[in-house]
Amino acid sequence: MASEQIDRDVCKLVHRLAHTLDVHVRRVADEMGLTPSQVVALRELSEPITARELAARMACEASNATFVLDRLEERGLLNRHPHPDDRRAKQIVLTAEGTRRRAEAVRLLGERSPVGALRADQQEALRELLSALDGQLG
């Protein structure tokens, strides 16, 4: 069946592309003296959110988010405030230094991004397809 071949190709290509993006993040992380997960976490912390929301945005387990947050808090880049509406949850808030570092991370991640190898219209088409798939997967 040809469809199975397409499925396998897509899985493999996604895996390879994800790895390429990982390498890019790793370069940025090295440049900033951080780990890849810390850079990704900073990128996602565009506003005060809970640890669980961060885990969802990073597509990882909550326990891993706790681990990353520990390191970023040790470095003084963020604080965990009690959540105003839910005493179980905590609100992650960047410090002034954390906000600066985040801006730097976002800037570096945008430079020389592997996705830039595609034409603008291809990037747009790719986003459409991935977005559609993401939506259907819930």
Next chain:
Amino acid sequence: MASEQIDRDVCKLVHRLAHTLDVHVRRVADEMGLTPSQVVALRELSEPITARELAARMACEASNATFVLDRLEERGLLNRHPHPDDRRAKQIVLTAEGTRRRAEAVRLLGERSPVGALRADQQEALRELLSALDGQLG
């Protein structure tokens, strides 16, 4: 700049999709009593190749390929033969049991694949775009 927004969206969606595929592989691995890497390695071992080639196909470091091969060899699913043309290299060859397990892995990976959520023409388009990107990245 709108293009930067697209770049970020694509990166994020690729990451999310890669994670979704990972979860799928993990389910299959649990079902087979193997680890995710072992399942992926089996899938890539469609013919006798070297450890380095396997690492390239798995998009991981050579040291990691060694690690995975150790486990699969312990389980009697493959053997490392001396390479006929290069005494540095080794040829990875599946055993009869390894061949059976591989067939099972390929079958399970094909069932309920997340990529199946897309229409056939969308899958094809996605493959084209990812393939183009992969090609331009070397």
Next chain:
DNA sequence: TTGTAATCATTCGAACTAGAACTATCACAG
């Protein structure tokens, strides 16, 4: 109200990964 299930964050253990260091072998320019 009360109890039962679900949710948030954390801790812990086991497994996986990248990267550097090392040995053995190859390629090939001089």
Next chain:
DNA sequence: CTGTGATAGTTCTAGTTCGAATGATTACAA
């Protein structure tokens, strides 16, 4: 031929990840 650099595979270490178990809090049905 020779030696200089590149390559294949392995080992080791530090750091990352998942998954299960725990304690605290919330939601909601009886």
